[in-house]
Amino acid sequence: xxxxxxTAPVPITWxxxxxxxxxxxxxxITASFFIYEATSSRKTRSLPKELTTGALASFFLGFxxxxxxxxxxxxx
Amino acid sequence: xxxxxxxHRPAALLIFAxxxxxxxxxxxxQEIQILNAERRIDLSSQVAIVFLTLKVENTGKAAASDxxxxxxxxxxxxxxxxxxxxxxxxxxxxTYAHLIVEPTDVPDAPNGAKGFRVALLNPLSPGETxxxxxxxxxxxxxxxxxxxxxxxxxxxxxxxxxxxxxxPYRIKQQTTFIxxxxxxxxxxxxxxxxxxxxxxxKYGPYEDLPAYSYAPVLVHFENNNPFAVVExxxxxxxxxxxxxxxxxxxxxxxxxxxxxxxxxxxxxYQSRPSASGVSSFKNLLARLPPRVHSVYYRDEIGxxxxxxxxxxSRKSELEIEPRYPLFGGWKSTFIIGYGLPLxxxxxxxxxxxxxxxxxxxxxxxxxxxxxxxxxxxxxxGSKDPTAIIPFPVEEHMETKYSYLDVVGRxxxxxxxxxxxxxxxxxxxxxxxxxxxxxxxxxxxxVSTVFFLFASCVAYLHIxxxxxxx
Numbered sequence: 001x002x003x004x005x006x007t008a009p010v011p012i013t014w015x016x017x018x019x020x021x022x023x024x025x026x027x028x029i030t031a032s033f034f035i036y037e038a039t040s041s042r043k044t045r046s047l048p049k050e051l052t053t054g055a056l057a058s059f060f061l062g063f064x065x066x067x068x069x070x071x072x073x074x075x076x
Numbered sequence: 077x078x079x080x081x082x083x084h085r086p087a088a089l090l091i092f093a094x095x096x097x098x099x100x101x102x103x104x105x106q107e108i109q110i111l112n113a114e115r116r117i118d119l120s121s122q123v124a125i126v127f128l129t130l131k132v133e134n135t136g137k138a139a140a141s142d143x144x145x146x147x148x149x150x151x152x153x154x155x156x157x158x159x160x161x162x163x164x165x166x167x168x169x170x171t172y173a174h175l176i177v178e179p180t181d182v183p184d185a186p187n188g189a190k191g192f193r194v195a196l197l198n199p200l201s202p203g204e205t206x207x208x209x210x211x212x213x214x215x216x217x218x219x220x221x222x223x224x225x226x227x228x229x230x231x232x233x234x235x236x237x238x239x240x241x242x243x244p245y246r247i248k249q250q251t252t253f254i255x256x257x258x259x260x261x262x263x264x265x266x267x268x269x270x271x272x273x274x275x276x277x278k279y280g281p282y283e284d285l286p287a288y289s290y291a292p293v294l295v296h297f298e299n300n301n302p303f304a305v306v307e308x309x310x311x312x313x314x315x316x317x318x319x320x321x322x323x324x325x326x327x328x329x330x331x332x333x334x335x336x337x338x339x340x341x342x343x344x345y346q347s348r349p350s351a352s353g354v355s356s357f358k359n360l361l362a363r364l365p366p367r368v369h370s371v372y373y374r375d376e377i378g379x380x381x382x383x384x385x386x387x388x389s390r391k392s393e394l395e396i397e398p399r400y401p402l403f404g405g406w407k408s409t410f411i412i413g414y415g416l417p418l419x420x421x422x423x424x425x426x427x428x429x430x431x432x433x434x435x436x437x438x439x440x441x442x443x444x445x446x447x448x449x450x451x452x453x454x455x456x457g458s459k460d461p462t463a464i465i466p467f468p469v470e471e472h473m474e475t476k477y478s479y480l481d482v483v484g485r486x487x488x489x490x491x492x493x494x495x496x497x498x499x500x501x502x503x504x505x506x507x508x509x510x511x512x513x514x515x516x517x518x519x520x521x522v523s524t525v526f527f528l529f530a531s532c533v534a535y536l537h538i539x540x541x542x543x544x545x
Contacts (some may be wrong), residue, residue: 003423008319054529062522
């Protein structure tokens with residue numbers, strides 16, 4: 001019975017690179033979120049834009065921190 | 077014994093004829109006789125390795141499908157492994173076929189002897205002979221005597237066995253050879269004919285002995301080989317589908333030989349190593365799989381730096397040196413941990429289930445483990461774990477809460493007592509896992525971060541100031 005070895009969904013050698021890129025993109029979007037909050041007034045703020053920016057930032061930060069944990073040896 | 081048998085022989089013949097006329101079914105005791113038995117006992121290490129060659133003949137009317145081996149109850153408690161194979165062919169072209177051995181009840185055995193049934197490949201027809209080879213190992217069967225020695229004494233042990241091979245069948249001719257690790261044999265019991273030639277004792281040949289004959293013998297000899305006993309070992313194998321297998325092993329190591337009495341002089345130990353502490357040991361070798369990474373060796377105090385790791389493409393060897401050399405009665409506890417790449421050990425079978433192929437048993441070579449617990453921690457969301465192991469173990473399930481866990485990881489716990497290095501063979505754990513569950517971990521992180529952003533948005537939108545309405 002030729003069994004297929006199970007490998008990780010993403011090649012392990014990419015983990016550090018992915019961690020750095022995803023975290024930096026996430027932090028850029030977080031920065032843009034806070035800049036938007038700071039420069040807009042109560043009247044000009046639009047909730048959908050805030051939520052989408054927040055969602056996108058949290059997606060990148062979440063996956064980036066997962067890859068950061070994996071790259072540093074904490075195999076969750 | 078012989079005189080009474082001769083007197084009862086005519087009566088026995090009549091009874092045998094009567095029974096054969098009735099044609100009793102084969103569930104009655106099969107009529108087997110052992111033509112020639114040779115037993116080689118190797119006492120070089122702390123485990124007594126016994127190699128038994130039996131030439132079996134079927135003297136009954138019905139075909140015999142198995143051969144029963146008997147062990148005295150004290151020996152049966154210390155049996156670590158019983159293996160059998162059938163030899164066929166001539167001297168140079170022998171082929172060996174593995175036979176299944178199972179413990180069995182021997183109801184009419186005297187003094188509570190325990191039995192093992194060896195299933196023959198092809199049933200032995202009446203009048204036919206066959207040769208089977210049995211290998212069995214006994215742990216803790218060498219008793220240190222004197223029980224306490226000083227630092228400069230050699231270690232002497234007792235080995236108790238029988239000059240006659242214990243068997244439920246009549247043995248026509250038998251010989252027992254005992255091999256000692258050195259030429260220093262203080263004393264040995266004589267059951268004539270007995271001979272001794274440097275490192276080998278020969279008991280026999282003995283002719284025509286009835287079933288269950290037993291002649292206790294005692295050999296008192298010097299054995300300075302390390303009596304490294306791991307009293308308890310807990311091995312945890314954590315599977316992470318992100319690409320790593322993390323093994324953590326908790327050891328309680330003890331020296332199982334003669335206890336040290338008096339003081340331990342480090343000066344004497346280091347200045348005269350050939351005369352001082354000859355039965356002590358100071359390092360152990362652990363054989364690990366290749367491509368191992370992040371190996372650590374520590375105990376409750378902290379990291380133990382006296383270790384060497386040598387890796388190559390086929391194996392890795394970790395040589396560990398506990399903080400102090402181990403003398404009789406001394407113990408040491410430590411933890412060894414390492415990581416392994418997942419693709420070497422986790423596979424997907426044809427029916428969609430995944431299985432882990434890993435070695436059972438202690439990686440430290442030359443040690444006997446009194447109680448071994450292997451815990452296989454499966455990723456969160458795994459279902460239906462089953463284990464396929466070549467020897468009997470006790471199984472039960474637990475749950476472990478580890479990194480980013482919500483419901484916990486299922487843990488399959490396998491326990492076995494009396495483990496020797498022969499048990500270092502692969503076993504498999506099958507389980508089913510839906511790959512979508514792997515997303516649970518990153519999504520948990522994403523949702524935590526999003527909760528922070530959402531609370532930020534909420535704070536900025538909510539007006540909590542008090543104003544004139």
